[in-house]
Amino acid sequence: MIHKYIERILRARVYDVASETPLDRAPGLTRRFDNRVYIKREDLQPVFSFKLRGAYNKIVSLDDAAKRAGVIAASAGNHAQGLALSAQQLGIRAVIVMPCTTPAIKVRAVQNFGAETVLFGDSYDEAYEHALSLAEEQKLTFVHPYDDPEVIAGQGTIGMEILRQHTGDIHAIFIPVGGGGLIAGVAAYVKFVRPDIKIIGVEPDDADCLNRALKAKRRVILKQVGLFADGVAVRQIGKEPFHIAHQYVDDVVTVDTDEICAAIKDIFDDTRSVAEPAGALGVAGLKKYVASTGVRDQCLIAIESGANINFDRLRHVAERAQVGEHREMLLAVTIPEKPGSFLDFCRVLGRRSITEFNYRYFDDHAAHIFAGIAIADGSRDSEEIIAQLREHGFAVTNMTGNELAVEHIRYMVGGHAPRLLDETVYSFEFPERPGALLKFLSFMGGRWNISLFHYRNHGAAFGRVLMGIQVPKAEKRAFREFLDTIGFAYREETDNPAYRLFAGGNASS
Template identity: 40%
Template sequence: MIALSKIMDASRRLNGVVQNTKLAFAPRLSAKREANVYVKQENLQNTGSFKLRGAFNKIATLSDDEKNRGVIAASAGNHAQGVAYSAKHFGIKAVIVMPESTPLLKVMGVKELGAEAILKGNNYDESYAYALEYAKENNLCFIHPFADDEVIAGQGTIALEMIEAENNLNTIVVPIGGGGLISGIGAVYKQMIPNTKIVGVVAQGAAAMYHSFLKKEIERIDSVRTIADGIAVKNVNEKNFGYILECVDEIVMVDDYEIAEAILFLLEKQKLVVEGAGASVVAALLHNKFQISKNENIGLVLSGGNIDVTMLGVIIEKGLVRAHRKMRFSVTLIDKPGSLQELSNLLSSLGANIVKIDFDRISTSYGDASVSIMLDTKGKEHQELIRNKLRINGYEFSESF
């Protein structure tokens, strides 16, 4: 594992550059699992992610010749912004290769920091391969997002801050993409407080590290697909895998529905905007993916907050439907004055608020109209009451989600 001295050196370099983000007690999460849960808010870090730490530490250690040549990185977004921010700090050229599906927020963030953004490839691994070729052709210094000791040392400074803030945490839960973050955090805890349990969380749609950890040998997958783009890494890197075997006790897996629920929970209950990768650790906690003792002290690393606004809107909408707080149904009415008002009055009498309505005469029989309605509702029992009243009053309807 990475030497503690190297991580402490990184901490000195990062002093005054990165924020010592708050390790905040999370009362609602704590109540959910009858434990004492703390969240390390790297979603509020400069550039919105922990990635700034590793990128800055690596670039700070480059020789003058390497800095003068300029740097290049491949990233789904957060490492990109970290490299761009650091390059701007040192006044050097930066080129970032990003997957074509990268959220616009992250692409714009890179450009605003003065770096050149190249969209290439369907996922990180394809962008990575292109960036290596581009680096050779243009004599640029490649900054790896996770398989580099100086990058890992930078990420490990998070653990130093956590220990300084709360030195009696029993379990630390960390998202895993390439593995640089958990390699750094795990190295600190295993050298400073060895009995601390380190739990990694992967997305089900990018689970190569999960399967590799179980088998204790590298397993490969054909593709990745997850809303947690920050941890959507297809291949397992040998260096990081070795570090993970040394300092990680358990790896668990969460699916996109669980991640989306966690994003919504953090937004509504903790007043925090967290991207899918960061929310994965909360998903693991909410869905009992790892064992917890009563009153155990747990630290969750919220790795980033750079979520695409469009994606956030979809997550909120679907989350409200799954929580029975929105209801969407279609009903066919006789196309005559007052039909829609009668239906509206019925829904109003039940305390259901119409938030959207579509009226379609084209796709139905002559004399009829198809009406699609979305309602704000007050839970599962309220929705069942609405269904029963519609049936009693002779309405035939179908629900959609």
């Protein structure tokens, strides 16, 4: 099978539309991690992503009749723009089906390349099914974003470029993974030419479809995926990519949202480019690999796969980058509600920098403080701070990895209910489209009262909502059935310590 792909990669016609991107040395990362670190700059492509390589290679391979009929795809992101530009270059019709949640800037970007856009459904899966129906009705060729040999071969030209640009020793190449087209193409070429080089996939820890498939030795379908790195938010690895990956991928590293944000900052520091979350996965995985293996004095290469990030998401990235770099910790600290307690708290911290401090009076006995503290040495420094606070009699809960605390509670400190409300608390992901909240409330009707509500948007297709709802015990089952019916991703947070300390009606208990 690998020989088939080598032949396809060598004759791929991607350079009619794509550029051979540079392999840039990352001086900051090189110094910090005692390895020679390079970044493959696919963010410099005409559509700011590698996706046009595979899209163009697929449609240029079609026969004349298929080209005359046109092509269609389902995508809200980089594949859409790559296919639109490729079709424009070849002068053929292109139709892109996009979820209704797609930000207007992405819709316009596709239209600016001359493609027709069809908005359908709230998710990629719904748009995908509609695109297949339109393809059959209008005799269009469906161009899959990753599960197609010609698409995989187009992406594989990145591996060919890397080996041509760096002829010396390479320890490992770190590759973002969504549906698997990129890692399959690069792995096929690199392992054929240089089997000594490690191929390491990198996935978000809440969208690790390849990681789980390799462990199960078969493709699996994730029940739901995280949406922060929306460019790789795929529930199942592609069939064809998995055939290649299970033979040639050496390892998969998973990273969390904070680590991705920290990698975006690292890339900016070294290149002055702003990667999208999916585009920064390679660097995030490289950093985690070095930390876990202790590898030194090696050549490590990360593929920066794209830079299509909405400007208003940068606030969220900046907020979380310090935590991802292990330079900030978030603590919930309980101190006596009496004069001098704040001073005692600050004396324990000494000259450490406080990055955030939230407090509001609640009762006469105890004060709950939400504090961000700059740290210098990762987990060792964190453990030392917590130990010192506890030695001085302060109750401490580490909130650094608590998603509810980071996304909602830090903005709600002081929002305690005045009495015990018997509320159940859930976090939801709402599609960013008009009527989403109305749909939720309409389904719920007047059966249950909303006692808490906090909404955060980060410029993504989905906004995050924290909601408290008063549900009598006898109606718990009916309420659960309601949640499953509306189709929004949710998680119960009633027992989350961040909620109980800073927003619950029984916070002092």
